Amino acid sequence: MSAELARLLYHTGRSHAGAACLLYRAAVEYAADEGIDDPVSQAFNGPNSLSIQYLLGLGLELMLKSAIVAWDGSADAKYLQDQIRHDLVKALNEAEKRGFASQSPHLREIVEVLQKPYFKHWFRYQRPDQFALPGDFDQVVHLLQVLEAELTAKLDAADAEAPKQA
Numbered sequence: 319m320s321a322e323l324a325r326l327l328y329h330t331g332r333s334h335a336g337a338a339c340l341l342y343r344a345a346v347e348y349a350a351d352e353g354i355d356d357p358v359s360q361a362f363n364g365p366n367s368l369s370i371q372y373l374l375g376l377g378l379e380l381m382l383k384s385a386i387v388a389w390d391g392s393a394d395a396k397y398l399q400d401q402i403r404h405d406l407v408k409a410l411n412e413a414e415k416r417g418f419a420s421q422s423p424h425l426r427e428i429v430e431v432l433q434k435p436y437f438k439h440w441f442r443y444q445r446p447d448q449f450a451l452p453g454d455f456d457q458v459v460h461l462l463q464v465l466e467a468e469l470t471a472k473l474d475a476a477d478a479e480a481p482k483q484a
Contacts, residue, residue, distance in 0.1 A: 320391050321476050327384035327398075328469050335377025335462050342370045342455055362451065368441045371451050374458060375406065375436035378429060381465055382409035388472045390416035407433045422464035424457045 345366040349357035383398045402409050406429045435449050
């Protein structure tokens with residue numbers, strides 16, 4: 319495994335996903351401070367929602383690519399860029415094909431919901447008036463916690479198995 323690539327993808331993805339969580343929390347707090355009746359709905363549908371979902375998609379993309387490399391070191395950056403691209407479902411399928419098996423009960427569900435808007439760049443360019451997004455941010459946070467623990471364990475195990483240099 320290219321431990322360096324897997325770790326780089328993991329840390330970058332974790333940073334984007336973490337930023338999505340922080341922005342979500344700040345959007346809920348801001349809506350509550352502004353006296354909006356349903357701060358959670360505002361966070362999901364208000365001015366920050368596209369950024370929250372985009373950061374989440376980017377974080378998942380990179381973390382799933384990290385899983386591909388961590389479970390099969392023959393995958394390199396060129397393969398990830400040319401073959402997986404920004405396809406979240408393909409990234410999850412490839413990771414699973416190579417031996418990754420997440421215990422997160424919501425990973426596939428959330429990846430499938432985010433797939434179309436993320437892959438079609440609706441968070442950046444033209445988009446339909448309405449489209450589905452993950453509806454329960456607690457599930458998103460739980461998914462990210464499980465995924466983080468799984469990737470950390472795999473990367474730490476790889477580091478422990480690596481030959482020590484004198």
